[in-house]
Structures are given as C-alpha cells and as structure tokens.
Amino acid sequence: MKHFIPFIVAGDPCEEVTIDLAIALEQTGATMLELGVPYSDPLADGPIIQRAASRALKNGMTLTKALTLIGQMRKKGVKIPIIVFTYYNPVLQLGEERFFALAQQNGASGVLIPDLPFEESEHMRTLGETYDIPYISLVAPTSNERIAMIASKAQSFLYCVSSLGVTGVRDSLPTKLHEFLQQVKSYSRVPVVVGFGISTAEQVERLQHVCDGIVIGSAIVQKIEQLQDELNDVHTRQEALRVFSQYVASLIEPLKMRVRKNESETTTKTTKTVSTGQTD
Amino acid sequence: MKHFIPFIVAGDPCEEVTIDLAIALEQTGATMLELGVPYSDPLADGPIIQRAASRALKNGMTLTKALTLIGQMRKKGVKIPIIVFTYYNPVLQLGEERFFALAQQNGASGVLIPDLPFEESEHMRTLGETYDIPYISLVAPTSNERIAMIASKAQSFLYCVSSLGVTGVRDSLPTKLHEFLQQVKSYSRVPVVVGFGISTAEQVERLQHVCDGIVIGSAIVQKIEQLQDELNDVHTRQEALRVFSQYVASLIEPLKMRVRKNESETTTKTTKTVSTGQTD
Amino acid sequence: GRFGMFGGKFVPETLMRPLADIEQQLYEALADPSFHAEYMRHLYEYSGRPTALTFAKNLTERLGGAKMYFKREDLNHTGAHKINNAIGQALLARRMGKRKIIAETGAGQHGVAAATVAARFGMECKVFMGEEDVKRQALNVFRMKLLGAQVIPVTSGNRTLKDATNEAIRYWVEHCDDHFYMIGSVVGPHPYPMMVREFQRIIGEEAREQMLKAEGKLPHTIIACVGGGSNAIGMFHPFLDDDVECIGVEAAGKGVHTTEHAATITKGTKGVIHGSLTYVLQDEHGQITEPYSISAGLDYPGVGPEHAYLAHIGRVRYESVTDEEAIAALQMTAEMEGIIPAIESAHALAKAFQIAPLRSREEIILVCLSGRGDKDVQTVMNYLEGDEQE
C-alpha cells in the first residue's frame, strides 16, 4: 500500500482523451482507476462531477460505451484494476447480467454503484461473485451498526465515504474521520480506502496513515475541466497530459514516498484483492 | 303650455358661457331652466352629463357657486323659472337651510334632487314650502302604487322619468310611456313634465300631447360639448350661441307650434305653478 | 331602513320599487327555515364552512400578552368571506326569479365571488370594474371570465371602485326589471346593509360557538378590518349584546394626517354615498374624494351605515392602521404562523399585535382573518422592493 485511486468520467472530455488520461494516471502512480459512467441524475455527486457527466452525455457516452472504453484501455496497455462507477438505473436498463458480462468481457475489475446500498444489492453482489467482478460496498460516517454487516460481505475492498455529503473538493475533512476509519478497519477483512472530498496533498498526507488507499475524484476532474480545450486539441494534448500528470503527481506526493518505501508489499496486496479482470 | 325645460350644467363649459346659454335658451323658447350642479358621483346621469359635470368640476364649480350663478343670470335678465338640479350630498354639506336660503337669495325657482326619493325628502319638502322654493318630485315607470303618494305631496310640478335608466339620449322611448304618463296625470294636481332620454323633435312631437312639458338634457349638453371650444373663445362665442340656439329651436319645433297657439294660457299656468323666485 | 340617523335609500325613484321588492322578499326568506337551510347547505357543501378557528400560538407567545385567535375566513371557497354574502344574495335572487346578476368590484374579490355563485346557480353575471382596476388586476379579470362572467370596464371618474359602483347602479336603474344587483359589502341603500350583514353573521356565530368550545368563554376583544365593513359587521354582530370590546380597523394608508388614506370613520364626515347616509371622505363642497390604501378592499370612500351608527353610539371603536403597519403585520403572520393574510385582514392583525402585549395572558383577542393574501403577493413584493403602487 497505499492505493491511489483516481476517478475520471468516461467520455470527459471525449472518449479518446479518457483513454489517454487513464494511461497517464497509471504512469503517474495510480494503483487502480475508478471510471465514472455519466448519468442524468447523479445524486451522489457534487457540481464538478455533475458537469463532467453533462459533457460526457453530450458526447453520447452510455454505460455500454463506457464498458467498451475499458476494453480499449486494456488494448492500449492499461494494467491497473479499473472499477466501474455507475448509478443503478443504467445498469437496470442494460440488464444486470448483461452488464456483468460486458464488464467482464471488457476487462473491468470491479463495480461500485453509489445509489445501491447493501440491502438493495444482494443480487448484484451475487452476480459480482459469479462473474468475478467484485461489487464494491461503501460505508459512510452514518453507517454505525451497519458497518459490521456491510464489512462482512465486502468484496475486494471497502470504500469509506469521508464525510456526509456528495463528491466534491472540500477545504477540510471531518475531525472524526480518523476514528471512523479505525472503526471500519476493525471490522474489515479487506483493504479500506477513503474517498469524497480529498483534494490536497495535505489531506493525502494526513489520511494515508489510517487507510489502505485514497480515492481522488473531483480535484482530478476539475483539472480535466480546466484543461479540456487543450486536451481535445490533438496539437496541445500531449502538453496538457503532461500538465495533468504533474498536477496529479503533486497531489499524491505524500503517498509516493510511501509507495517507494513499500512498493513490493503494495503490488502484492493489490493483485490479491482486486482482479484486474483482463480477458484478452 | 307646453313647457320646454332645457337642462344645462353650471360651469360647463365655463361660468360666463353658462349664463349666455341660459339667456339663449330663454330666447329660443325655454319656459323653465334646469340648472345642473356638477357632482363627483352623479349616479342618475349618463355619460354625456357625467362628462359635462367633470368639465365643470375642473373649472371649480360648486353648489354655492352654482346658486350664485343663478343670481347672475337674474341680473342679466333671465326671467324664466330656474330649477336647481343637484345631488343630495352637496346640499347636505352646505346645510339644508343654508341651501334654501342661498337659493332664495339668488332667485332659484325650485329644486330637484335625483337621489332623494319621497321617503327621504320630507325635511327638504317642508323647507321648500318655507322658503317658497318648490321641491320637485320624480316618478318613474317603476313607481306604480307610489305615484299616488308622491303626487299627493307634489310641489310645483311632477317630473316623470320617461324610462328605466339614467339620463342620456335614447333612440326610442318605451312603448308604455303614454300609458304611464296618463296614469301620473290622473293622480297629479300639478303639471306633469317628462324627461330622461328625450333628444329628437320626433320624440317631442309624440310626447307633447300626453304631458305638460318636456325636459331635454343630454341632447343639449352634447351640443354644448361639441361647441365648447367655440363657446369658450370670445371671438367665436356669438356664432356658437347662434348655432346652439338654432339646434335647440329645431328640437322643440313641434312644441313651438303649440306654444304659439296657446301662448296666453301657458304663461298664466307657469307663473301660477312655479315661482320665479326673483328677489331683486 | 335606518341605523340611528344612518342608512336610508338615497337612490333615484326608479330603484325604490325594486328595493322594496328585495326588502319584502328578504324578510320572507329570512323567516323561511328552508331558505336558511339551503343557505347553510351551500356554505357547508360548497364553500367549505365552518371555517377554522386557529389559535395563533407563536404570535401569542412572541407578543407575551393576550391569547390571539384567528377566524379563518381565508379558508372559504374563493379565499375570503365575500362568498358567504354572494351565496345568500344568489339564493335570494333565485327566489325572486332573477337570473341575471350585476356586481361591482375593485380589485376583483367580490367580482370573483359573484361570478362564482352565478356559475354555480346558473345565472348570468355582469361585473363592473374600473378600467384602471381592469388593467391592474388582469388575472382576476381572466378568473371572472373563466367563471363565465362578463367584465365591463368602467371609464367614468377615476376608473376605480367608486366609479364601478356608480356604473353598476346606473346599469341596475336601467335593467332593474330582470337584474339583481349583488352588492359586495354592507353598503348601498336599504335593505343592502342589513341583508349583507345577515349573510355575514355566520362569521360571528360560528366564531362564538368555536370560541366557547375552545376556551369556555367569549373573547374580550374582537378586531376586524373595515372598508365597507362586511366582515367586521358579520363578526361583531352576534357579540354586540355581550360584554365584548369590538374594534374596527380602517386603512390609514400613508397616515391619517395626510390626504392619502381611507379612514372614513376616523376622518370622514356625514354624507351620502351609493344610496346610503354614512361617513364619507369628501371635500367641503360635498364632492366625494378619492381614498387611498395599499389594500384594494379597504380603498373605499364610504363605510357601511351600521358602522357609522356603531361608531356614533360608541359600541364599536374604530381605529386605523397604515400601509406600513399592515404590511409588517402581514409579514409577521406569514413568518410566525404560516398564514399569508390578505392585506385587508393584515390591518386587523396589526391592531391586534399592538393591543395584545398590553393585555393580560388571561384575555383573548379574536381577529377576523377575512381573506387570504395570495391575491396580494405581487403588491407586497412591489411595496417591499420600493416600487410605488399607483
């Protein structure tokens, strides 16, 4: 450890660039990738990711296309596990089995559905096992006595929501976060990662000691938004990707120091807990 | 007989012209004059007289001034009886006694209050007798069994309202009007005049056989309205008064023929029934 | 047809007989239990009576004095007490065989009530409305048209309520054989002030019963706004023989010391308006002056003759409340009790809020919340945003 799990939205700013961003993130030190499927009603997301989803939807992104995009990433050599982050409704329309089949076929490594809590996800979890595509559960600061229940069925890793609220950059994280993470770790048989609101190297530094990985979404998506024109233009894309990687590297500087220290350990743990799901 | 009783509004289009109009009307054959006092809320009047009242009010006309105007008419030689037509509220504010005193002092010959029906007018009728300024009562097509009661207390003459409605020019008069006038005459000890809506020589011709006099208001006031600019301008006033007189003469042509026939009789009856009230 | 020296029938002779007919039929109707039963049935099954009596808990606690109760006439169909009277008069018109209704309206409240009952009772309805008001109240005009009424813009005078009333009377004079004139307040010639009172008494009768049920005693003070004064008379009348203080609240507009107010009893003098002898706002020559209030329903230069009488004999006290005080009371009622009152009713509320803190916690103040404020939201918004109302 520790995991660095960046989040980007499929199709933002366009399909081709999403692949380039995945490659850049892997090169910069991502140990896993969360690929968001854009949705019309993303009620767990803050404004930054909402805007990214809007851009992607305008580009015609769909759940099927997003899964295909994973296949393309694999073809382009992306090796790190890729977690599909999608709302439930597109999965329901595609069909749950068909979703897993497509995910498997395209080399997805896990699925995370923010609006499908434990009680509603039994069928998905079963299918996840069947297709060997772990269904990632979330725990939140309000989960309390639910933590044990959720942890007992956790597949691959547990995703801790750092604070009440939706995704987004936050100036500060809750004071009780460490306590919460300790509590989750005490129940969990799988690694515990934390996300929602983590957007600075300082926060990364503080959190790395109490979890097994860190998800960074809005901060990265915001940087993509800032660079979108340059990323879309083939003439400026490489430079923009360099700027992007530099920014990401700066965010995870505290982790990298550890990563270098614990490189072998981390690699081993990752492959153990999350199938890369590559089928090709 | 028959009486021709024109109606004009005090102060329309201005005080000076009102006097000139009175003189012109007397010369044209009026046997009495109804002088309207302008009022803010003339609910017995149609739009033509409402507009005349508005013009007069803008010129600062009041009940007191209107009474003074009668005095001025007398000074200028107007001899025919002048009936003050006023709504009740200005009288109430001036004071009923003071009103009669001023009316007497200025040579008014009678008073007619369209919104003070028989039941509300006892005090005014008594004062009318005291000051020898008859209080003129109205009867309407709806009066029915009230006619006998009103007629029994009538002073000077009875004013028959020709039809349901307010003052104004009407294309036709009710078919039952003759019947109604006959009924009133059967109860009345005093002459019966008819007004409201009479505006053409044809109507005058038809009515003269069934009443003792005819009031013409809106048609005359409308002519004044048409001529107001010329009447207000001293250079064109005389010509405008000539046009006015010509119009009035044409209206009462049918009456004049009778007037010429019965001249002596009419004069006698008028002085008997309506005091000219001249005090100077 | 008199309340002491006030009231009467100051109308053209043409209307004396129609008024006598109405009077006679009204007395017969009021003495006829089946008429009363039908009136009550329509109030209950159509207009939603009885209206609630609401304890204003938050305001009572905030003001720290007397307990305040609101009689919720705002919960009536069409949003105010006006419908009580409109139903009564429509039933009387039907009894008299008249199927054509004439009504006057200022802001449109009585016009809507008249149009409503005309629709419900299958009658024709003509509503006279000043041209200025037609422009300002386009939505209410459309509402009346939806209800099937004909709205007739009045272009005489200042083109507002007073002129609309004059014009309605003029039209009635001409069409009294088959039209029934439905007056919206306790004004006009006898028997209207008495008739409208009888059709609004239900407010006070219900409130009395509800008050006794809720508190086991009568209120110490009853407060209602007074324009023409129909909600106030309806509320006060059933309590006049009791030891209950009654306060009528007139619109002081921009202040009774300015010329822009509608405080007829406070500042007016005896005069005749719309067929009735009462207090009137007028100049020294007896010309009726244009009143002013932010509340269209109180913006009337006369007042019901029975109020003039009750003021004269001292049975009811009449006070006044400015635009500013009324708007503040409206805001306070909205914020503290979740009720947006009509600006008219807010005048009564403002007075209640002034008085409540001076009274003991054992006392009860009953306020007639005569109508809802939905119709006034635009006016309040303009006022608070500093736009001048015309």
Added chain:
Amino acid sequence: GRFGMFGGKFVPETLMRPLADIEQQLYEALADPSFHAEYMRHLYEYSGRPTALTFAKNLTERLGGAKMYFKREDLNHTGAHKINNAIGQALLARRMGKRKIIAETGAGQHGVAAATVAARFGMECKVFMGEEDVKRQALNVFRMKLLGAQVIPVTSGNRTLKDATNEAIRYWVEHCDDHFYMIGSVVGPHPYPMMVREFQRIIGEEAREQMLKAEGKLPHTIIACVGGGSNAIGMFHPFLDDDVECIGVEAAGKGVHTTEHAATITKGTKGVIHGSLTYVLQDEHGQITEPYSISAGLDYPGVGPEHAYLAHIGRVRYESVTDEEAIAALQMTAEMEGIIPAIESAHALAKAFQIAPLRSREEIILVCLSGRGDKDVQTVMNYLEGDEQE
C-alpha cells in the same frame, strides 16, 4: 419497504441510517394515538379540514350520466392537499428533534406547504427549486420567502423539478444529522412513499364517510390525477378493499404518442428515480428524460412506487389526459360550477367528464379536486391566448 417489486431505498449509504431512523420513528408515531390526535388537530384547526364534498349538480345534469361529486382539497390552507402531508411530516420532524426542513418544489406548491408548516412549527426551511422554475414562479418564490423560507435556486441539469429534487437529496446527504427532508409526494426512498400515503389517507377516509352520509353508498368510480401521485393514493387507499373502480390520470401533455408528455405509467419503463424503483420516463440507456405537461405538478418523470404496483396488479387503472383536454375541463368546471380547479386536478376532471355520460344515473363518480387553480390562471390565460409555455 416494497410494494411488490417496486419501491425500495436506492440511495447513497449515507442516507440509510437517517432513513431507518425516520422509519422507526414513523412507525412509533403512527402507533401513538396522541400523535394522530395532534395531526388531526392541526388539520382541523389550522388547515380547515374536513374539506367539503361538493355535488357537481350542474355538470352532472349537463353530462346526463353518473352523479359527480368533488372532494374539495382545494379548500385546504395553501390551496391543495399538499398541506396534509406537510403537517404530518413536520410533526414527525419535531418528534425526532429536527428543526430544519429541506424540501424540493417544482411550481412551488409543495414548497409553499413546507414553508407554511415550517413557519407554523417554528422550524427553518430550505426549499430547492430549479432556477428556471424560480424565474417562472416569482410569486411563489416570494410567497415562500414571506413565510420565512430560504429558496435555493438549482442550476444543475434542466433546472426544473427533477434537478431540484436531486439537489435537495444531495443537500440532505450532507446535512442529514440535523435536517429533515420533507418530500412532497409518494415518491422517494422508503419510508417516504408509505409515510406520505399515511398522511394523505385522510382525503379518502373523509370522502368515504361523507359519501356514505350523502348517498348512503360508496362511489362506483374514483378518479384522481397522478404526478407523483399523493392525492391519488390518499384518495384511493381507503377504498382499495372495496368494490370501487379507481382511475389514476396521468398528464399526456401534447399526446402520449409525442415525446412531450408525463405519462409515466402509461409510457414509462421500470427504473430507479429519487431512491425508488418504479416506472420512469427514460431513454434506452437508462438516462432519465425530461417530461412535459402544462401542469407543473404532474410534470415529473417518475411516479410513486405504490402506483406502479397498483398498476402492475391491475387494481387501479391509469389513463392519461392531454393539456388540451385538461384545460377544457378546467374551463367547464369554472363555468358550470364556479370552481377553478388546479390544472393538475383538471386532468382528473377531464377523465370524469369523459366517463360520466357513459354511466347510468345511479352510478356515482367521486373526483379528487386536489387543488385550486388560482396559481394556474396565468398559464391558462397564456394557453388560451396561444402563447406557448416554455
């Protein structure tokens, strides 16, 4: 938390515990006679219940078939059935010690109801409203502000109701420790659909009793409009075990064969919206589509999961009515009965007018007149004058 396969709690994990808390406290409250007594007291003394049952005599005679009765939810305080639920949820929030209310609103009706009860119960209130709706409904926004609520314009998505609801949920996720989310219809995650139904059952319970009193028998057919469907569930539920035909009427907008409608059950497919599995208007990729109806209250791409269930098992029939038919029914009801219904309710009326002539004179159709049309007069005016609504 399910109605057959429909319903559930499709929400972020963060909300699972707050939902469980609400569920537990709701069950306790519903089992507590003092809670019910207080709920009823506020309905009666504040909102003016029971609402009337009005026999639509003129329309019945005109259509020549079944007798039509209207349950008059328009007579409630704030003008619609929404207040029943808002009072219930406010009492529950207070019981849970929460003094901050979140609500979403489209045209503003539920927002006004929420702001109203927040004022009455001394609570803070934040109302989320799409920025487009904020512009279109400036008066309702001001009304909410008068009631002391904070209106938060939502700039995400299409800036209308769906997005306002998303944003309200997002805010709730962040503030669930001290805020109570007051949902306005029988939608959202369990226990909301069940809770709102329980707080709207009063409609059907009262109507049932009134119907038996008026006619000595139950109606043969009950008709109510369905957007989220709270008035319909409230009306239907107490009759579901009886041999009574129930018809829910969705908004067909410009026609169910066009893309501009809000006929969720008629044309939608199973999906998840705002935490609940139900019928949803969506594209083949599971993206929720923007619905359309002239009626803001029916302009919702989902429907209460219990309706989805009742449709699925065939207990309730769901049909649809176009803008044009609804407006015609609104006009007819105004002109014939003196009642201007909300455009929402006019959808139910339109269906009733289609059915009544086909039924015998012995049959009874009961229509839920869910709200008054005052709020819609501008829309109807624009529609009839040919101006396109946005």
